[in-house]
Structure formats: C-alpha cells, structure tokens
Amino acid sequence: GAGVSQSPSNKVTEKGKDVELRCDPISGHTALYWYRQSLGQGLEFLIYFQGNSAPDKSGLPSDRFSAERTGGSVSTLTIQRTQQEDSAVYLCASSLGLPGGLQETQYFGPGTRLLVL
C-alpha cells in the first residue's frame, strides 16, 4: 500500500514569508507526528496528533509554528514569518495509534527540505 507522502519535497522561501507543509499519512493510521531534522542532527519532536487532536504541542519551537489535522488524515504544518534558523528537513511519520498497549512502528515520509534565504 501507499506510504506516508509529503509535499512539497523541497521549498525555498524568503525570510519573513509563510510556508505550508503537507503530510498524508498511511491510510488507517490515527497517530501522526511532525519532526524537524537539521543537517547532521537527530530528530527534534514538534507535535503529535491522535486523530484530529494534538495532545502534545510541546515541541513547537515558537508561536510562529502551528499544525492542524483534518478528517483524521492529512496534516498541515504552517510556519509563519520564516527565519533562516527554520531551514531544516521536516519529517512526518504515522503509526496505527492503537489505544493502550505498546508503541507501534512509526513510518516516515520522505520529508520536506526547507531553505529560508
């Protein structure tokens, strides 16, 4: 079946502009995660969705970052007034999200490479 897809694959923008990144998870996966990865660094957790709800927004770096998920499927990460330090790869992952039990595998999309000039 289809995996996690993300768009755009690459985005170059000017400082101060807003950008919108999209994630389409695996069908039937209720849990969705956004991460940020700077060059040569590990994964930085941004936000987690269970269905359309975001019980944990603790990783969002500032109020310029927001995310939403509609219909329990597609999610959008929006960065307002982009800064050069926002340049990174933004990764989306999804998992089954079954209640209780053990954590399931997270499946990653190909990422969006954002460059802020």
Next chain:
Amino acid sequence: QKEVEQNSGPLSVPEGAIASLNCTYSDRVSQSFFWYRQYSGKSPELIMSIYSNGDKEDGRFTAQLNKASQYVSLLIRDSQPSDSATYLCAVTSDSNYQLIWGAGTKLIIKP
C-alpha cells in the same frame, strides 16, 4: 529530562565484521525500543523493535535489551558496505505514544 544517549561516532568497522551499536536511556518506564536506519539524505526506516529483555534476531541483525541496566544494543553481523548509515535509537516515553530519539551513531563499513 528524559534522554536517549548514543555515541555519535563515526564507528568504523571492516566489511564482514560485527558492528555493535549501543544506546542508553534514562526513563525506567520505557516499554518499547526501536532501532532505525537513516541513509544520508533519506528518511529513517525501522530495522528492529524489541519489547522484552534479552535478544531478538532478524537476519543479520540482533537487538539486545537490558531494562535493569537501561541499555539497548544492535549487532550487525557480516557487515556490508550497504550497512553504512546513521543508526537511531528510539524509546517510548511514559505516554507510550511518543518516542524519545537519540542523536544517532554514524556507522561506516570499510570494504
């Protein structure tokens, strides 16, 4: 602060040898443990998951978990140049839905 620690490397191993990657974690309540492989410029992909103390083998890969000592390791037997990548260790937080990620160990397999 819940943490997952990995040696950043690079770890250089000759082709055909055993590569040993280690990870320690701080949260005693963690229940699920994962090793992901990330090639340069690519997304992480799952290699192994382990939930119980002991060893779990899958082909050339063996994951080892010791909850008392709070470490998890990954052994790669008969290392191949294609195994050269960064290996990320991830463990569940107390919410059991979120993963705490290590920064990764860069592995280089030399022909």
